[in-house]
Amino acid sequence: MHILITGAAGMIGRKLTERLVIDRALAGQPVEKLTLIDIVAPVRPAGFSDHVKTRAADLADLGVAEKAISERPEVIYHLAGVVSGEAETDFEKGYRVNLDGSRALLEAIRKTEGYTPKVIFTSSLAVFGAPFPEAIPDDFHLTPLTSYGTQKAMVELLLADYTRRGFLEGVGIRLPSIVVRPGKPNKAASGFFSGIIREPLAGQEALLPVAESVLHWHASPRSAVGFLIYAAGLTREQLGDRINLTMPGVCCTVGEQIEALRRVAGDRVAARIRKAPDALVERIVAGWPRRFDPKRALSLGFRVEKTFDEIIRAHIEDELGGKVG
Amino acid sequence: MHILITGAAGMIGRKLTERLVIDRALAGQPVEKLTLIDIVAPVRPAGFSDHVKTRAADLADLGVAEKAISERPEVIYHLAGVVSGEAETDFEKGYRVNLDGSRALLEAIRKTEGYTPKVIFTSSLAVFGAPFPEAIPDDFHLTPLTSYGTQKAMVELLLADYTRRGFLEGVGIRLPSIVVRPGKPNKAASGFFSGIIREPLAGQEALLPVAESVLHWHASPRSAVGFLIYAAGLTREQLGDRINLTMPGVCCTVGEQIEALRRVAGDRVAARIRKAPDALVERIVAGWPRRFDPKRALSLGFRVEKTFDEIIRAHIEDELGGKVG
Numbered sequence: 001m002h003i004l005i006t007g008a009a010g011m012i013g014r015k016l017t018e019r020l021v022i023d024r025a026l027a028g029q030p031v032e033k034l035t036l037i038d039i040v041a042p043v044r045p046a047g048f049s050d051h052v053k054t055r056a057a058d059l060a061d062l063g064v065a066e067k068a069i070s071e072r073p074e075v076i077y078h079l080a081g082v083v084s085g086e087a088e089t090d091f092e093k094g095y096r097v098n099l100d101g102s103r104a105l106l107e108a109i110r111k112t113e114g115y116t117p118k119v120i121f122t123s124s125l126a127v128f129g130a131p132f133p134e135a136i137p138d139d140f141h142l143t144p145l146t147s148y149g150t151q152k153a154m155v156e157l158l159l160a161d162y163t164r165r166g167f168l169e170g171v172g173i174r175l176p177s178i179v180v181r182p183g184k185p186n187k188a189a190s191g192f193f194s195g196i197i198r199e200p201l202a203g204q205e206a207l208l209p210v211a212e213s214v215l216h217w218h219a220s221p222r223s224a225v226g227f228l229i230y231a232a233g234l235t236r237e238q239l240g241d242r243i244n245l246t247m248p249g250v251c252c253t254v255g256e257q258i259e260a261l262r263r264v265a266g267d268r269v270a271a272r273i274r275k276a277p278d279a280l281v282e283r284i285v286a287g288w289p290r291r292f293d294p295k296r297a298l299s300l301g302f303r304v305e306k307t308f309d310e311i312i313r314a315h316i317e318d319e320l321g322g323k324v325g
Numbered sequence: 326m327h328i329l330i331t332g333a334a335g336m337i338g339r340k341l342t343e344r345l346v347i348d349r350a351l352a353g354q355p356v357e358k359l360t361l362i363d364i365v366a367p368v369r370p371a372g373f374s375d376h377v378k379t380r381a382a383d384l385a386d387l388g389v390a391e392k393a394i395s396e397r398p399e400v401i402y403h404l405a406g407v408v409s410g411e412a413e414t415d416f417e418k419g420y421r422v423n424l425d426g427s428r429a430l431l432e433a434i435r436k437t438e439g440y441t442p443k444v445i446f447t448s449s450l451a452v453f454g455a456p457f458p459e460a461i462p463d464d465f466h467l468t469p470l471t472s473y474g475t476q477k478a479m480v481e482l483l484l485a486d487y488t489r490r491g492f493l494e495g496v497g498i499r500l501p502s503i504v505v506r507p508g509k510p511n512k513a514a515s516g517f518f519s520g521i522i523r524e525p526l527a528g529q530e531a532l533l534p535v536a537e538s539v540l541h542w543h544a545s546p547r548s549a550v551g552f553l554i555y556a557a558g559l560t561r562e563q564l565g566d567r568i569n570l571t572m573p574g575v576c577c578t579v580g581e582q583i584e585a586l587r588r589v590a591g592d593r594v595a596a597r598i599r600k601a602p603d604a605l606v607e608r609i610v611a612g613w614p615r616r617f618d619p620k621r622a623l624s625l626g627f628r629v630e631k632t633f634d635e636i637i638r639a640h641i642e643d644e645l646g647g648k649v650g
Contacts, residue, residue, distance in 0.1 A: 091435075091490065110416075129566065133464075141464045143485065143567050150486040154479045160468065161475040165416065241454065242468050 001029040004073035006059060006105070007080030008036035011181060012122065014043070015225045016077060021048040026075060027233040037068055038080065059101035065108035072112070075232055078105060078121045085188060087148035098151035106158055110167040119159065120231045123172045123244060125217065127153040128289045135293040138246060145287055156244040163236075163243055171231045171239060176219040176249030176304075180315035189284040193218065196254070197261055197312055200272035201324055209278035212255030215290040219249045220314040223304045230302055238300060246294045248304040250311060260308040264316070265324045326354040329398035331384060331430070332405030333361035334368070336506060337447065340550045341402060346373040351400060352558040362393055363405065384426035390433035397437070400557055403430060403446045410513060412473035423476035431483055435492040444484065445556045448497045448569060450542065452478040453614045460618040463571060470612055481569040488561075488568050496556045496564060501544040501574030501629075505640035514609040518543065521579070522586055522637055525597035526649055534603035537580035540615040544574045545639040548629045555627055563625060571619045573629040575636060585633040589641070590649045 003020060007013050017036060024031050034052045036042040041056040057064045059080055069076070080101060087094030102121070109117060126149030127142045142153045159170035180201075181194040192209055193216060199206035219227075227247050252260075262270040294302075305311045316322060328345060332338050342361060349356050359377045361367035366381040382389045384405055394401070405426060412419030427446070434442060451474030452467045467478045484495035505526075506519040517534055518541060524531035544552075552572050577585075587595040619627075630636045641647060 139458075139466045141466050142482070144482070145489065145566060147486050147490070150482050153482050157467070157469070157475050157478050157482075161472055164470065165472070241470060 001026060001031050001075065002033040002035070002071060002073040003031060003075045003077065004035045004037070004068060005042075005077040005079060006037050006068070007078070007122075008042040008054070009038035009040050010079060011183070011221065012175075012178070012224055012228075013038065013077075013079050015221050016079075016228055017042070017045050019225050019229065021045045023229075026229065029074075033073075035068070035071070035073060058097070059104050060096050065101075065104040066111075068105070069108050069112060069115070069117070072115050072117070074117055076105070076109075076117050076119045077228060078102065078119055081122075081151075082148075083188070084124075084126060084146055084148040087151060088146055091147060094147045094151060098148065099154055102155040103158060106162050106168065110162060116166065116168050118169045118171070118232060119162075120228055121155060121159055121170060121172045122228070123152045123156055123174045124149065125174055125176065125246070125289050127156065127174065130287045130289075132289055135291045136246070136289055137293050138242075138296045160241070160243050164241060169236055170243050171234060172244030173227050173231055174244065174246045175224055175227070176217045176247055178221055178224050179218045179311060180319070181221070182315075182319045189281050190288075192281070193254075193257070196257065196273050197315065200261060200269045201265060201312075201316065201320060203272075205272050205274055207276040208254065208273050209276055209281040210254060210285055211277075211282070212253060212258065214254045214285055215251065216254075216285075216288070217249040217251055217290060217292060218308065218311060219247065219304045220311045220318075222314045222318060226304075227302055234300060242296070245297045245300070245302070246292050247297050248294045248302055249292065250305050250308050251291045252308050257308055260312055264309050264312045269324060326351060326356050326400065327358040327360070327396060327398040328356060328400045328402065329360045329362070329393060330367075330402045330404060331362050331393070332403070332447075333379070334363035334365050335404060336508070336546065337500075337503070337549055337553075338363065338367065338402075338404050340546050341404075341553055342367070342370050344550050344554065346370045348554075351554065354399075358398075360393070360396070360398060383422070384429050385421045390426075390429040391436075393430070394433050394437060394440070394442070397440050398442060400443045400445070401430070401434075402553060403427065403444055406447075406476075407473075408513070409449075409451060409471055409473040412476060413471055416472060419472045419476060423473065424479055427480040428483060431487050431493065435487060441491065441493050443494045443496070443557060444487075445553055446480060446484055446495060446497045447553070448477045448481050448499045449474065450499055450501065450571070450614050452481065452499065455612045455614075457614055460616045461571070461614055462618050463567075463621045485566070485568050489566060494561055495568050496559060497569030498552050498556055499569065499571045500549055500552070501542045501572055503546055503549050504543045504636060505644070506546065507640075507644045514606050515613075517606070518579075518582070521582060521598050522640065525586060525594045526590060526637075526641065526645060528597075530597050530599055532601040533579065533598050534601055534606040535579060535610055536602075536607070537578060537583065539579045539610055540576065541579075541610075541613070542574040542576055542615060542617060543633065543636060544572065544629045545636045545643075547639045547643060551629075552627055559625060567621070570622045570625070570627070571617050572622050573619045573627055574617065575630050575633050576616045577633050582633055585637055589634055589637045594649060
């Protein structure tokens, strides 16, 4: 099986690549070849180099999508895109990359005779916009309040139509907020959800810009990769027409996140969180969805951590070699 | 006030033009100028010719959208598009006209400094796809089952994002099935909803391809124009972020349509309907939405006929000079 990953240099892309190299199989088929594309050339995974092509390219550029699929990969993970903040500050770039780049990929597939790959697309909870019910059902409407969310929702619609027409077999995976993100703190408004766990575990102070009552929907990077792997095994019959799915997550308050950190790593570590209220972050976070009722994804067999404790332990195992700093 | 109508040669476009020429005002402002665009040059309305420009042009062609808005019309009615059947049989044309043409218009507006017109877009119930709840609420998700519905849903998303960003003031109007459509029978699967009223009233036989129990959501052409006129008077504050609105309609079965025809025009007229079951039409219609709970549109003040009898009477008044054949 030949697998193409767009946006392969990103955090999820790298972890997905690592997992595929370890598993050497996807949906019961051996993985024979990986093609990794991103704006910057993705790093070659160790131990599988002979079977990996990497390329720096922008899908929205002329001819790039055609070239990307010219060897007819059976499975395409379409993760490429500019992030929420950038899509909001650079309107044209957001539409060019997130919408036009995705459409170029789908069009290249449609125009390739007798080729109907599985296309697994990472969508986002940003397709939803406040006000929300207590728990958002699978049939809740998409009223995004960012350009990023708009672009993701538009690609979901395209993916469903191209699937219905038989040009490809699409699945849209609406990822929860991914915590604990490895690496350095970033300026994303959501950064603190990871920061208040990651920094204390690494022996550093973390700032908490919101109240402990803030509720949110989380999954670990490990679960995110698990969703993408699992999606590849679903059949067209299982999915039906509604191919865009809200993933399960762990719903908890910031206070519950901190309690979980205390249980997993002790008082000394949890004490490294310092309150630093930020009205802007509070306001942004207030517009985000908090809790879902993802019946369809659960009934299709998608699984996530059961508690925030498990999310923290996954981070300690996967990123810290099992050790707490 | 200068008003631009795209798709002005279509049925709704013509009726909207007539109404604006009669009213000579919109949202409390005098109508000074009309620009009418369509693929074929729209007919100049009688009695207002000095103030009307007509043009045959395709918004998806390079430079057409820029030219269309070069005189900065304050209100734009964007009705242009290929219909459902054509968007399904000609995939590329559907996306080119319905999506790219609309996006070209929005982009031309965005790139015009200091210009934020009101843009009233005719969307469709085709943005919804079965299975449905008993009555579809305003916050039901969009899972179109046609390329036409996909394109309409994508433009709704764009319109909301461009509105949120302050590039324009958009309103998306999801029209019910418009009955009684004047003119000749057509091959649209929905054609019989109009045909079973229009033909008998004109002294002709009409075929009924579905069971009398089929339930549907109707509004007269007069109401459709009324929605579009009313939308121009709504403020950004009234609309909020959720600018795409399902319009109210008259929900009734085919049997109730026939009973209404009998009440309005007598047994002799109603007897001109002949049952001619068509499994294909039955199947297509089964996928369509039937009943809505359009709370938001009603609370914003949109109004429709109260009964199907009124819809028939509107047809008799507007198209038949008050006479039944």
